[in-house]
Amino acid sequence: MKLKWLPLLLASSVGAMSAQAASENEVELLVGSYTQGKSQGIYRLQFNSDSGRITPEPLQVFKTANPSWLTLSKDQQRLFVVNENGKGQTDVVGRVSSLAIDPKTNELTLINQVKSLGEEPTHSSLSADERYLFVANYGVHEDPGGSLAVVPINAQGQLQPVTQMSSHQASRVNPERQMSAHVHSVVSSPDGKFVFANDLGADKIFVYQYDPAANAEHPLVAANPAAVELPAGSGPRHLLFSKDGKHAYLTTEMSAQVFVFDYADGQLKQRQVVDLAHGQPQEKRAAGALHTSADGKFLYVSNPGKANELLVFAIDPATGELSEIQRRSVEGDHPREFTLSPNGKFLLVANQMSNAIVVIERDAKTGKLGKTVQTLPMDAPSDVKFINRP
Numbered sequence: 286m287k288l289k290w291l292p293l294l295l296a297s298s299v300g301a302m303s304a305q306a307a308s309e310n311e312v313e314l315l316v317g318s319y320t321q322g323k324s325q326g327i328y329r330l331q332f333n334s335d336s337g338r339i340t341p342e343p344l345q346v347f348k349t350a351n352p353s354w355l356t357l358s359k360d361q362q363r364l365f366v367v368n369e370n371g372k373g374q375t376d377v378v379g380r381v382s383s384l385a386i387d388p389k390t391n392e393l394t395l396i397n398q399v400k401s402l403g404e405e406p407t408h409s410s411l412s413a414d415e416r417y418l419f420v421a422n423y424g425v426h427e428d429p430g431g432s433l434a435v436v437p438i439n440a441q442g443q444l445q446p447v448t449q450m451s452s453h454q455a456s457r458v459n460p461e462r463q464m465s466a467h468v469h470s471v472v473s474s475p476d477g478k479f480v481f482a483n484d485l486g487a488d489k490i491f492v493y494q495y496d497p498a499a500n501a502e503h504p505l506v507a508a509n510p511a512a513v514e515l516p517a518g519s520g521p522r523h524l525l526f527s528k529d530g531k532h533a534y535l536t537t538e539m540s541a542q543v544f545v546f547d548y549a550d551g552q553l554k555q556r557q558v559v560d561l562a563h564g565q566p567q568e569k570r571a572a573g574a575l576h577t578s579a580d581g582k583f584l585y586v587s588n589p590g591k592a593n594e595l596l597v598f599a600i601d602p603a604t605g606e607l608s609e610i611q612r613r614s615v616e617g618d619h620p621r622e623f624t625l626s627p628n629g630k631f632l633l634v635a636n637q638m639s640n641a642i643v644v645i646e647r648d649a650k651t652g653k654l655g656k657t658v659q660t661l662p663m664d665a666p667s668d669v670k671f672i673n674r675p
Contacts, residue, residue: 413477430465475530528581532605583652
């Protein structure tokens with residue numbers, strides 16, 4: 286009898302192991318988008334971390350207006366979304382939404398929504414203690430322009446009305462793009478003690494101390510010095526800290542550069558400037574998103590100008606300085622954002638203007654990008670984030 290049942294037991298075990306392996310290889314991906322066209326909001330998709338392919342049919346479509354940037358909580362059970370609304374759109378009011386992520390099914394449900402008190406909120410980040418959401422109101426139009434908004438979050442994940450606003454003086458260097466403040470992103474220092482607001486319209490990084498104990502409604506206080514000066518007309522966009530927290534990298538959208546800083550105790554000291562354009566004409570100049578690999582050895586930067594490329598840099602472990610090792614086409618138009626898969630084998634690009642997500646192979650040892658695995662049609666994708674629970 287034992288001999289007769291043995292093949293069946295083995296088959297059952299193999300089947301169970303195969304199912305387990307398949308489930309371990311499948312992770313979920315959230316895609317934010319602009320909804321002026323066919324897109325309906327946030328798409329929850331299944332991604333195979335072995336093949337690098339996204340299942341075309343969404344697991345869920347969460348309908349909301351212009352969810353252009355997605356911010357996940359540390360436990361991956363909350364999703365905070367900026368609704369990049371403004372003048373000339375169906376909803377002219379900038380908003381921020383809080384969503385719950387079911388810990389078992391990853392189903393998205395709305396907790397609540399509040400006004401951002403500014404137009405075109407384009408970026409957000411959580412304070413280190415996750416008590417506040419810092420929102421960058423870009424503000425396309427000169428009036429009212431851009432601002433930084435502080436949104437408290439209660440223990441249930443509900444957003445509270447904005448309690449603090451900060452606006453900055455524009456540089457007015459570029460008469461088309463810098464006649465008012467345009468806060469493009471807001472990030473905290475690795476220790477959570479400082480907050481940095483990158484203002485494209487002011488050509489400055491504004492620095493705040495984070496001190497909720499002193500004033501819970503106004504947790505941000507201008508640091509000393511209160512700003513980092515950047516070249517006139519450079520247009521700072523996104524700031525990212527290195528894995529060890531000793532350096533920071535900034536993209537400047539208008540001058541198409543990456544600034545490398547040494548960082549300590551709220552102070553950014555410039556170490557290196559890397560030119561992405563290599564003498565290309567102004568219309569080809571841009572610098573957008575940037576992310577490091579999980580091991581901290583490589584930096585990836587998007588150039589969403591007419592070049593439409595990704596640049597790969599090796600990071601010097603001692604100095605944080607960058608050495609270019611590759612330029613690779615994004616095979617599309619306007620790479621708004623991108624992300625690395627949790628296993629580091631793939632890089633996914635949200636090509637906003639060509640309406641697609643492009644999946645590219647990545648060599649974890651060399652950092653270089655390889656062949657294109659998939660081009661998935663999707664209307665106006667703007668952000669891509671993996672649900673990757675600890």
